[in-house]
Amino acid sequence: MSDTERAADRDPDHGPGTGSDARRTERGDPPSSALVPAVGTVLSAVTAAALLVPVRRGVDEPTLQIAGALAVVATGAFLARRHALLERRRAGPIAAGASLLVVVLSGYVITQGVLGSAVLPGLGWSISLLFTAFFVAAGSVGVGVADYVGLSSRGLTRRASHMAEMFVLAFVSLFGIAFAFLFLSLPLALVVGEPTPLQETLVEYASTVVALGGVTIGYLRLRGRDRSFIDLEMPTLRTVGWLVGGVILLVGTNTALGSLLSAAGAEGAEHTTVQQVAENPNLLVVIIPAMVFIVGPFEELLYRNIIQKSLYDTFSRYGAIVVASVVFTSVHISAYSTAGANRILVSLALLFVLSLILGALYERTENLLVPALVHGCYNAAVFLIA
Structure with missing residues (x-):
């Protein structure tokens, strides 16, 4: 394979094959453009709730409070994008960046031994709210990036x-x-x-x-x-x-x-x-x-x-x-x-x-x-x- 072919193949928008063609057709699909930020809104809202519940229960950890505030910021960015108050080129990086910081900060709190465990009503199962926030925020990062590049719901x-x-x-x-x-x-x-x-x-x-x-x-x-x-x-x-x-x-x-x-x-x-x-x-x-x-x-x-x-x-x-x-x-x-x-x-x-x-x-x-x-x-x- 020549250097020119390698470069073309590495280009996510101009590489050969059906994969790159599919990516181009999945971007900028107006009828479904609101669905991607809607998914992001749900994910970031769940993240915020999972972080703020331990805070309300008395977990005195400033890092956790900052992470919760950033999750709220991500939720606001996704909502603003969904209601056309903020364009995707701005909303996407804000939501993805805030969510990425949530992943880092919640991960740090977990390494310090704070799990924020809670029992699911009616099931009796104990889950870690911080692990929930960690993984859901990671999903929010992906959705924020998807929204930034103009991915449609079909592409997502x-x-x-x-x-x-x-x-x-x-x-x-x-x-x-x-x-x-x-x-x-x-x-x-x-x-x-x-x-x-x-x-x-x-x-x-x-x-x-x-x-x-x-x-x-x-x-x-x-x-x-x-x-x-x-x-x-x-x-x-x-x-x-x-x-x-x-x-x-x-x-x-x-x-x-x-x-x-x-x-x-x-x-x-x-x-x-x-x-x-x-x-x-x-x-x-x-x-x-x-x-x-x-x-x-x-x-x-x-x-x-x-x-x-x-x-x-x-x-x-x-x-x-x-x-x-x-x-x-x-x-x-x-x-x-x-x-x-x-x-x-x-x-x-x-x-x-x-x-x-x-x-x-x-x-x-x-x-x-x-x-x-x-x-x-x-x-x-x-x-x-x-």
Whole structure:
């Protein structure tokens, strides 16, 4: 592919294919233009309520009060846009910016151990109002951006549907790993009896290959695509440069953000594999090569080459990177499940930023080899120094 073709393909409004054509026709649809800010109004209003209820109940946290005020600002911007009191080029950035600050501030409050739990009337279920505000505000950010670019209700629905499809695909792969592990463990148990930790680890990585590889093949066939959809190119000196730079960038970003979060009093959770290594260091003999040759390549195959690249059909390139990173981060919640909610959120925030970098590496190089090896080498380095 020439540089001109690459540039055209990266342009969210002028790239080739039906995806970019669909994006152009979904923008500026006057009959449904009020629906997008209406959705934003509902989301931001729910966010404001979820933040202000704990304040009314006596939670003395200034950050929470600021977040609540910003949620009200976002609600006002969406309302003004819906009633034509403010044009979308102004309302969208105000609503999206205010909502993004709500995500950051509510996330910070959660890391300090404040959850604002409430019991749902009639159900007896306890939910965290701050987590509700965090996730709903994230949705408001997306709607604010959608309104800013003039997306119609049809375009918003199409993107939400495509995003849901990618979530389903990711969680199918997650459950697939569990089922593959059970399937592969049975013959091992029949042959050797109680497996050793080393044998279980080997089966775990074999399950990753079977599940992620199987889901990838199945999805490609379902969508009528062949192996040409997989972006693999022979390594060059340029590839090596991207690899070295990518690993350095990931390690540097993780170190800088970790220090920043520690200074803010936020502590992350340990990955379950790190806990396994702490209990049995001999597992590193399997884990280190598996990170480089299995986890990195197969996770990037699914989350970058399949999910992110598929999202190019409905989202801009940058939008696809963000959505794919949200999906990637979500399926890793179970890997930190042994810690408290506040520590899990810190770890997931770090993982999200690192996923954005991997997504950008894939988008810039259009070569799966780069994010696959950067991901694998970074993971291996983490376990070596842990």
